[in-house]
Amino acid sequence: MNTDYDRSRTERVLSLALDLGKSMIKCGAEINRVEETVTRIGYAYGMKSTEVFSVVSMITATVADEGGRTHTQTRRIYSYSINFDKLEQLNALSRKICAEKPDTEEARAELEKIMVPSRLFNPIVLLGYMLASAGFAVFFGGTLMDGIATMPVSVMIYFFNSFVKVTGASRLFFTALTSALSGAMAIFFVYIGFGTNADMIMIGNIMLLIPGLMMTNSVREMLCGDLMSGILRLLESVILALSIAVGFAIPIYISGLLGV
Amino acid sequence: MDLNEIFTLLISGVIGTVGFSILFKSNKSRVFCCAVGGLLVTAVYLWCVSITDNLFFQNFLPSLFATVYAEIMARVMKAPTTPILACSIIALIPGGRLYNTTYHFVAGNMEAFDSELISMLQVAAGICVGITCVSVIVNEINRHKFKQIFDKD
Numbered sequence: 001m002n003t004d005y006d007r008s009r010t011e012r013v014l015s016l017a018l019d020l021g022k023s024m025i026k027c028g029a030e031i032n033r034v035e036e037t038v039t040r041i042g043y044a045y046g047m048k049s050t051e052v053f054s055v056v057s058m059i060t061a062t063v064a065d066e067g068g069r070t071h072t073q074t075r076r077i078y079s080y081s082i083n084f085d086k087l088e089q090l091n092a093l094s095r096k097i098c099a100e101k102p103d104t105e106e107a108r109a110e111l112e113k114i115m116v117p118s119r120l121f122n123p124i125v126l127l128g129y130m131l132a133s134a135g136f137a138v139f140f141g142g143t144l145m146d147g148i149a150t151m152p153v154s155v156m157i158y159f160f161n162s163f164v165k166v167t168g169a170s171r172l173f174f175t176a177l178t179s180a181l182s183g184a185m186a187i188f189f190v191y192i193g194f195g196t197n198a199d200m201i202m203i204g205n206i207m208l209l210i211p212g213l214m215m216t217n218s219v220r221e222m223l224c225g226d227l228m229s230g231i232l233r234l235l236e237s238v239i240l241a242l243s244i245a246v247g248f249a250i251p252i253y254i255s256g257l258l259g260v
Numbered sequence: 261m262d263l264n265e266i267f268t269l270l271i272s273g274v275i276g277t278v279g280f281s282i283l284f285k286s287n288k289s290r291v292f293c294c295a296v297g298g299l300l301v302t303a304v305y306l307w308c309v310s311i312t313d314n315l316f317f318q319n320f321l322p323s324l325f326a327t328v329y330a331e332i333m334a335r336v337m338k339a340p341t342t343p344i345l346a347c348s349i350i351a352l353i354p355g356g357r358l359y360n361t362t363y364h365f366v367a368g369n370m371e372a373f374d375s376e377l378i379s380m381l382q383v384a385a386g387i388c389v390g391i392t393c394v395s396v397i398v399n400e401i402n403r404h405k406f407k408q409i410f411d412k413d
Contacts, residue, residue: 033342087340125282131282139269139302220395224396253366
């Protein structure tokens with residue numbers, strides 16, 4: 001019976017590289033960045049070859065060490081949310097790993113320190129939601145009052161987004177639901193005289209929901225050669241855009257019927 | 261467009277950009293950099309709107325500009341490009357057109373729906389091609405560097 005539980009170095013390196021890659025995808029990194037990072041870490045620890053393939057929902061890599069043994073591992077990514085601060089720290093960590101080649105456990109401890117889940121309620125982020133929606137409501141032609149009227153709606157969007165992030169509920173369904181509620185709130189606000197253009201209030205809030213970053217990233221990935229991942233991301237963003245459209249269509253349609 | 265209107269657009273564009281850079285949880289030291297990016301991109305966009313009616317070029321040039329700005333600032337601030345780019349470019353995202361497309365679809369104005377949908381795609385294509393033009397070149401340079409590092413070993 002094998003009592004040697006100490007995993008081989010190759011396995012630990014591969015495991016570290018993939019966990020770092022997974023964390024990067026979870027924070028919203030581009031796929032070629034992730035593949036490059038995993039490859040670089042493999043090379044840094046002296047692997048003879050590192051073959052990586054990644055899409056937005058999975059990374060798989062095979063490394064061959066000096067002794068000719070090969071190891072393969074896979075990571076599955078279920079959800080991601082953009083967090084540029086963590087992404088930057090992860091980039092710094094991967095650079096550090098490549099430069100200093102620390103012990104894998106040491107590097108892993110640092111990775112875990114970065115990936116500590118952020119606070120559930122973050123008033124600064126909420127402020128970001130409010131500024132973004134208000135700014136763009138005015139940008140697209142609304143009045144100042146329209147901008148202010150987007151703020152309560154964006155608070156609602158923030159709480160729904162946090163809910164989806166925490167519970168892992170269906171993003172598609174909740175995007176549609178959030179859109180429908182924001183549309184209804186915008187129309188209601190204008191009805192009671194808080195803001196003047198319901199469409200501008202809705203546009204401000206659409207900017208929060210629209211997967212614009214995802215869409216631009218997807219096309220960029222496709223044109224840079226990561227076809228698979230680009231197609232998956234594009235499809236996801238188109239479906240999300242459709243669910244936003246469906247969500248907003250409902251209150252617009254009903255308000256049209258009621259003649260509000 | 262009078263001066264007042266331009267001023268409103270610039271200010272609201274910057275506020276929106278700052279909002280998004282907070283929402284994407286950018287590092288605090290990057291928020292200012294993103295705000296400047298948002299201001300410049302909005303300015304370039306307004307300039308493009310004044311010189312051409314072509315939706316593709318109205319968005320292609322600002323997005324080209326944003327990518328160059330982000331690549332430069334990333335080198336200067338020793339930060340990754342994506343966070344700066346994603347925030348600076350956000351003002352170009354066609355949120356208003358998505359709304360109009362939906363609105364015309366619901367209202368049954370199929371001709372208006374078609375033209376809005378096509379213009380939304382034109383805008384999206386402009387943004388993407390603008391980013392890609394620059395990032396393909398940068399990628400090639402990076403790959404060249406990457407090769408050099410490992411050829412030396």
